[in-house]
Amino acid sequence: MTDALASSPMVRFAPSPTGRLHVGNIRTALFNWLFAHRPGGAPGRFLLRLDDTDRERSREEFAEAIREDLSWLGLDWDLEARQSERVAAYEAAVERLKAAGRLYPCYETAEELEAKRRRQRARRLPPIYDRAALRLDASERRRLEAEGRKPHWRFLLANTDGDPREGAAIRPTPVVWEDLVRGRQEVDLGSVSDPVLVRADGSWLYTLPSVVDDIDFAITHVIRGEDHVTNTAVQIQLFEALGARPPVFAHHNLLVGPDGEALSKRLGALTVAALREEGLEPLAVASYAATVGSSEAVRPFSSLDAMAEMFDFAKLSRAPARFDVEELRALNARLLHATPFEAVADRLAARGITGGKAFWEAVRPNLARFDEVDDWQAVVSGPVTPVIEDAAFSARAAALLPPEPWDEGTWRAWTDRIKAETGARGRALFHPLRLALTGRERGPELRALLPLIGRDRAKARLEGRTA
Numbered sequence: 001m002t003d004a005l006a007s008s009p010m011v012r013f014a015p016s017p018t019g020r021l022h023v024g025n026i027r028t029a030l031f032n033w034l035f036a037h038r039p040g041g042a043p044g045r046f047l048l049r050l051d052d053t054d055r056e057r058s059r060e061e062f063a064e065a066i067r068e069d070l071s072w073l074g075l076d077w078d079l080e081a082r083q084s085e086r087v088a089a090y091e092a093a094v095e096r097l098k099a100a101g102r103l104y105p106c107y108e109t110a111e112e113l114e115a116k117r118r119r120q121r122a123r124r125l126p127p128i129y130d131r132a133a134l135r136l137d138a139s140e141r142r143r144l145e146a147e148g149r150k151p152h153w154r155f156l157l158a159n160t161d162g163d164p165r166e167g168a169a170i171r172p173t174p175v176v177w178e179d180l181v182r183g184r185q186e187v188d189l190g191s192v193s194d195p196v197l198v199r200a201d202g203s204w205l206y207t208l209p210s211v212v213d214d215i216d217f218a219i220t221h222v223i224r225g226e227d228h229v230t231n232t233a234v235q236i237q238l239f240e241a242l243g244a245r246p247p248v249f250a251h252h253n254l255l256v257g258p259d260g261e262a263l264s265k266r267l268g269a270l271t272v273a274a275l276r277e278e279g280l281e282p283l284a285v286a287s288y289a290a291t292v293g294s295s296e297a298v299r300p301f302s303s304l305d306a307m308a309e310m311f312d313f314a315k316l317s318r319a320p321a322r323f324d325v326e327e328l329r330a331l332n333a334r335l336l337h338a339t340p341f342e343a344v345a346d347r348l349a350a351r352g353i354t355g356g357k358a359f360w361e362a363v364r365p366n367l368a369r370f371d372e373v374d375d376w377q378a379v380v381s382g383p384v385t386p387v388i389e390d391a392a393f394s395a396r397a398a399a400l401l402p403p404e405p406w407d408e409g410t411w412r413a414w415t416d417r418i419k420a421e422t423g424a425r426g427r428a429l430f431h432p433l434r435l436a437l438t439g440r441e442r443g444p445e446l447r448a449l450l451p452l453i454g455r456d457r458a459k460a461r462l463e464g465r466t467a
């Protein structure tokens with residue numbers, strides 16, 4: 001057993017409650033959950049972290065919707081945290097970084113920074129922040145503040161040999177990590193600006209609260225979308241500056257829409273809520289999310305635990321994965337076709353469906369969505385207005401109905417007799433019977449449906465009466 005399996009992982013899913021979750025987001029949540037539940041390892045723990053430092057855009061209704069969506073998918077979490085309640089921890093980290101000389105105040109306006117970048121580009125230099133503010137002395141800072149300027153704060157990257165305050169030159173600084181999805185990653189922090197961690201209005205950029213939380217909650221594995229890869233090298237240095245060992249990282253591929261565009265929270269049709277309202281099964285959505293964009297065939301799983309057995313970061317593709325709602329719908333149907341009665345007995349009972357296992361097994365192959373059971377229940381128990389193409393033929397078939405009790409062999413015995421007596425065969429035999437018995441062109445196998453319909457209703461329908 002490797003080290004990673006022997007120790008108990010702690011993972012987190014960290015959405016901002018500023019919108020509804022979409023299928024892309026829930027892949028991140030699912031991968032975290034599957035990793036925490038991977039078989040053969042010490043059981044993991046899963047933190048739901050609400051990144052709600054943006055007070056303007058964060059809303060309680062979105063936080064509640066996130067919990068609802070995760071619960072619907074069966075992705076339960078062991079603990080919950082909200083960044084808005086952890087302000088003291090972020091302030092303490094800010095003080096610590098300041099005291100260590102790793103956070104320094106800068107006074108440039110956005111326009112001044114843009115002018116610097118233009119000059120750098122004109123001289124064919126990379127547009128990296130020149131650390132001018134690092135060399136301000138106390139009196140210069142006081143003068144700038146007297147002008148009414150409020151500082152924003154940059155994290156001083158460790159990318160020089162000597163003291164950058166004394167002008168030590170920046171050198172190539174590869175930061176390397178072994179990504180569970182992408183393999184060895186290397187980012188040069190010698191060609192990146194010192195990132196702003198605290199804005200002039202005192203609010204934090206996402207990196208600082210995220211790293212502080214990852215440290216305080218002892219996160220062992222950060223599993224998130226590859227849109228965060230570029231943040232990771234900076235975060236690794238921030239972990240180290242705060243005296244912590246960085247976690248293991250896994251950056252999964254992203255889902256894209258039909259035209260290759262990024263899925264955004266604004267694409268209403270792809271929200272988890274919309275899929276739920278459409279009547280798709282949570283297990284179908286999770287099965288799709290777990291397999292799309294991986295080397296595994298897109299297929300239904302009977303449980304999240306079965307998915308955890310199969311799941312491995314190494315199977316994820318490095319290319320973006322295309323989300324195709326039709327493929328998800330087809331998967332939903334395949335899942336229903338394979339679902340045993342025991343797994344849906346309560347849901348059938350809650351809808352007032354009484355036919356039990358025989359009913360479920362009869363109609364299951366015809367379902368694209370679970371709620372279609374209601375239609376087939378109506379076909380079984382009526383009233384159904386029959387479609388009679390040839391009244392004499394139907395009446396003859398009615399007269400040949402055997403006495404009850406009926407079972408799955410009844411259909412064969414009955415239709416053999418009709419065939420023998422009328423000479424009808426193939427479609428000419430079966431199609432009028434289906435239309436008379438169900439009022440529909442297509443449907444479940446009549447062999448299974450006939451005993452559920454029962455003799456009284458079957459006879460009435462064959463005789464042209466609504467029953």
Ligand code: GLU
Nearest residue numbers: 014015016051210224228
């Ligand atoms: N709130 C961040 C996001 O949704 C979290 C990123 C992370 O997992 O570190 O993008």
